[in-house]
Amino acid sequence: MKLATLKGPGRDGRLVVVRGDLRRAVEVPRIAPTLQAALDDWEALEPALRQAAARLEEGELGPEDVFPLDPAQCAAPLPRAYQFADGSAYLNHVALVRRARGAELPEELLDDPLMYQGAADGFLGPSDPIEVTDEAFGIDLEAEVAVITDDVPMAVSPQAALGHVKLVMLLNDVSLRRLIPGELAKGFGFFQGKPRSACSPVAITPDALGDAWREGKLHGALRSSINGQELGRPEAGLEMQFDFGRLIAHAARTRPLAAGTIVGAGTVSNQDPAVGSSCLAEVRTIETIERGKATTGFLKFGDRVRIEMLDAAGHTILVSPLMYCMTTGEERSFWPDMGVPGG
Amino acid sequence: MKLATLKGPGRDGRLVVVRGDLRRAVEVPRIAPTLQAALDDWEALEPALRQAAARLEEGELGPEDVFPLDPAQCAAPLPRAYQFADGSAYLNHVALVRRARGAELPEELLDDPLMYQGAADGFLGPSDPIEVTDEAFGIDLEAEVAVITDDVPMAVSPQAALGHVKLVMLLNDVSLRRLIPGELAKGFGFFQGKPRSACSPVAITPDALGDAWREGKLHGALRSSINGQELGRPEAGLEMQFDFGRLIAHAARTRPLAAGTIVGAGTVSNQDPAVGSSCLAEVRTIETIERGKATTGFLKFGDRVRIEMLDAAGHTILVSPLMYCMTTGEERSFWPDMGVPGG
Numbered sequence: 185m186k187l188a189t190l191k192g193p194g195r196d197g198r199l200v201v202v203r204g205d206l207r208r209a210v211e212v213p214r215i216a217p218t219l220q221a222a223l224d225d226w227e228a229l230e231p232a233l234r235q236a237a238a239r240l241e242e243g244e245l246g247p248e249d250v251f252p253l254d255p256a257q258c259a260a261p262l263p264r265a266y267q268f269a270d271g272s273a274y275l276n277h278v279a280l281v282r283r284a285r286g287a288e289l290p291e292e293l294l295d296d297p298l299m300y301q302g303a304a305d306g307f308l309g310p311s312d313p314i315e316v317t318d319e320a321f322g323i324d325l326e327a328e329v330a331v332i333t334d335d336v337p338m339a340v341s342p343q344a345a346l347g348h349v350k351l352v353m354l355l356n357d358v359s360l361r362r363l364i365p366g367e368l369a370k371g372f373g374f375f376q377g378k379p380r381s382a383c384s385p386v387a388i389t390p391d392a393l394g395d396a397w398r399e400g401k402l403h404g405a406l407r408s409s410i411n412g413q414e415l416g417r418p419e420a421g422l423e424m425q426f427d428f429g430r431l432i433a434h435a436a437r438t439r440p441l442a443a444g445t446i447v448g449a450g451t452v453s454n455q456d457p458a459v460g461s462s463c464l465a466e467v468r469t470i471e472t473i474e475r476g477k478a479t480t481g482f483l484k485f486g487d488r489v490r491i492e493m494l495d496a497a498g499h500t501i502l503v504s505p506l507m508y509c510m511t512t513g514e515e516r517s518f519w520p521d522m523g524v525p526g527g
Numbered sequence: 528m529k530l531a532t533l534k535g536p537g538r539d540g541r542l543v544v545v546r547g548d549l550r551r552a553v554e555v556p557r558i559a560p561t562l563q564a565a566l567d568d569w570e571a572l573e574p575a576l577r578q579a580a581a582r583l584e585e586g587e588l589g590p591e592d593v594f595p596l597d598p599a600q601c602a603a604p605l606p607r608a609y610q611f612a613d614g615s616a617y618l619n620h621v622a623l624v625r626r627a628r629g630a631e632l633p634e635e636l637l638d639d640p641l642m643y644q645g646a647a648d649g650f651l652g653p654s655d656p657i658e659v660t661d662e663a664f665g666i667d668l669e670a671e672v673a674v675i676t677d678d679v680p681m682a683v684s685p686q687a688a689l690g691h692v693k694l695v696m697l698l699n700d701v702s703l704r705r706l707i708p709g710e711l712a713k714g715f716g717f718f719q720g721k722p723r724s725a726c727s728p729v730a731i732t733p734d735a736l737g738d739a740w741r742e743g744k745l746h747g748a749l750r751s752s753i754n755g756q757e758l759g760r761p762e763a764g765l766e767m768q769f770d771f772g773r774l775i776a777h778a779a780r781t782r783p784l785a786a787g788t789i790v791g792a793g794t795v796s797n798q799d800p801a802v803g804s805s806c807l808a809e810v811r812t813i814e815t816i817e818r819g820k821a822t823t824g825f826l827k828f829g830d831r832v833r834i835e836m837l838d839a840a841g842h843t844i845l846v847s848p849l850m851y852c853m854t855t856g857e858e859r860s861f862w863p864d865m866g867v868p869g870g
Contacts, residue, residue, distance in 0.1 A: 266648035305609035305785035373716015439722035442648035
C-alpha cells in the first residue's frame with residue numbers, strides 16, 4: 185500500500201491512497217482524514233485502507249473519486265510529526281564527514297548507533313522550496329531512507345521493533361554545514377545546523393516494497409542529483425551498520441515512541457567511490473583527501489535537488505523529493521548579529 | 528487565563544479553562560477540543576477562551592458545567608507536542624554540571640545559548656509515574672520553566688519572539704545521568720539520557736502571571752522537593768542569562784517553529800548555595816567539590832518529586848508536577864545487553 189498527503193486545508197493535509205504506479209490516488213476521509221490519524225489507530229484502520237488500495241488498483245473506483253497524483257500538490261506524508269529520530273547507520277559517511285572535521289571514528293560506533301533528535305514540527309513537501317536566509321550557512325542535502333512507526337513500547341527488542349515499521353519513505357535531511365562544527369562543539373548536538381527536512385511524496389508499507397525490503401533495510405540505489413547532474417547512487421541496503429530494528433530499539437531504550445515517529449537511517453554512503461555520494465560534504469571531503477582542497481561548493485539559491493530510489497530494473501520505486509533552495513529576507517534585519525559561527 | 532488538559536478520550540485529551548485559584552474548571556469543546564487545536568488557531572480562538580475564563584471567574588457558569596480540577600485527572604497541557612527545544616539559560620547549573628564532568632564553561636556560552644532538541648512525542652502528566660527500567664541509569668529531576676509558542680517565523684528577532692509566548696508552565700526534564708556522559712561523547716547530543724519530561728497541570732498566559740512575568744522571564748522561587756524534603760528554591764528570574772525571547776530566536780534562527788512548540792529555559796539554578804538546587808546532579812557536584820565525594824544518590828523507584836512555583840507571598844502560582852518513579856520490566860529481557868555505558 186502506498187500513501188500520500190495532499191496539502192491543505194488544515195496543517196496536516198488530507199490522506200490519500202496511491203495506486204501502485206504512483207499515477208492515481210483516492211481520498212479516504214471516511215477512513216482517516218490524515219496520515220497521523222491513521223497511524224494513531226493503525227491496527228483498526230489498516231484493513232479499510234488496504235481495501236481502498238485494492239479497489240483503486242483493480243479499477244473498481246469511479247472517475248469521480250480517482251484523480252491524477254500531482255507531486256506538486258503533495259505535502260510530506262506527515263507535514264508535522266511528533267518525533268524525528270535520525271540515525272547515522274552508514275559508517276562510511278560518518279567516517280568521511282568526521283575526517284573532514286579532523287575527528288576520528290570511535291570503535292564503539294560499530295556497536296552503538298549514532299542518533300540525534302531532529303526537528304519534527306514541520307517537514308517540507310517534495311516540491312517545496314528549502315528556505316534558507318544565507319547561502320553562507322553551507323546548504324547541503326543528505327539523501328536518506330526513513331521509516332514511520334506506530335506506537336513503540338519502551339525497551340523494545342530490535343526484533344520486535346521491526347514490526348513497528350508501518351511505512352518507508354525518502355528524506356532529504358537538509359544540513360547547514362558551516363553552522364554544525366560550532367554547534368557540535370557546544371556539546372548538545374544539532375539544532376540550527378539541521379533545519380526542516382523534506383520528504384518523498386509517497387510513503388510505502390514494507391510489504392509493497394517486495395524484495396527491496398528485507399533484513400530491516402531498504403535495498404536499492406538511492407540516486408541524488410543537483411540541477412539534473414547525478415551526485416551519486418549508492419546502494420541503501422549495503423554497508424548499513426544498523427537495520428531499522430536496531431535503530432528503533434536504540435531510540436526506544438529509555439522511553440516509548442509515539443505513533444508517527446519518523447526514524448531515519450542517515451546519509452546513504454558506500455565505500456565504493458564509483459557510486460558517488462548522497463551529500464556535498466562527502467564530495468568535499470573526498471576532494472580534500474585526494475587534492476588537498478575542496479573545490480565543489482554547497483547548494484546555491486535556485487539549485488534543484490532530486491532524490492529517488494530505483495528498483496533493480498532502474499524504475500523509480502519511491503518518487504523523489506524535488507526541491508530547490510530559495511532565500512527569505514523576512515525579519516532578517518531584526519537579527520543583526522546573525523553571523524556564521526565557526527564558518 | 529489558565530488552561531489545562533484532562534486525560535482522554537483521545538491522545539490529546541480535552542482542553543479545559545481553569546479558574547484563577549486553580550480549583551475549578553470548565554470544558555470548552557465548542558471553542559477548541561484540545562490545546563493543540565487552540566494553539567493552531569490561537570489568534571481566532573483566544574477571545575472566546577478568555578470569555579469562558581471570565582465567565583468562570585465571575586461565577587456565571589452553572590454547576591452542570593463547572594467541576595473541581597483534580598490534578599490526578601490532568602495530562603500535560605500538551606500530552607504530545609511537535610517540538611521541545613530545551614535551552615540551558617542558568618549558567619550556574621551549566622558550570623556546575625560541566626565541572627562534575629570535568630569540563631569547563633566556554634566563554635562563548637555567555638552570548639550563545641545552549642539548546643538541545645528534546646523528545647516531544649509524549650509528556651507526562653503531573654501525577655504520572657516516571658517509568659524507568661533501571662535505577663542504575665541515575666534518574667534525576669530537572670525543575671524548569673517552559674513556554675509554549677504559537678507559529679514563530681524563521682529568523683525572528685528576540686524582541687518579536689517574546690510576542691509568540693502564549694503560555695507558561697513548569698516542567699521536569701527527567702534526566703538519566705549515567706547515560707549522558709557516554710551519549711554526549713558521541714557528539715550528537717542527548718537522546719537516551721533525556722526520556723519523557725513531565726509538565727505542570729496548568730499552563731498560564733503571561734498576562735495572568737502579572738508582575739511575575741517581566742523582561743521575558745518568570746520571576747518566583749521554584750521549589751523542588753523529594754519525598755516531602757525540600758531540595759531547593761532558587762529564584763527563576765535571577766541569573767537567567769537568556770530570556771525567552773533570546774531562546775526562541777535561537778531556536779528559530781534557521782527555521783520556523785510550529786504552533787505548540789515548547790521552549791524550556793533549563794534547570795533553574797542560583798549562585799547562592801543557600802537556596803539549594805533543582806536537580807540532584809548539582810547537589811552531587813557541590814558535594815564532590817566540597818568533600819571530594821558525592822554522597823547523595825539519584826532518585827529511587829517509589830520516590831516522589833514535587834516541583835512548584837511560589838509567588839512573593841509564598842502561594843503556589845503554578846501547581847507542581849507531583850511524580851514518582853516506577854519500574855517497568857516489560858520487554859526488558861529482550862535486550863540483554865542493556866548495560867549502562869559510561870556508568
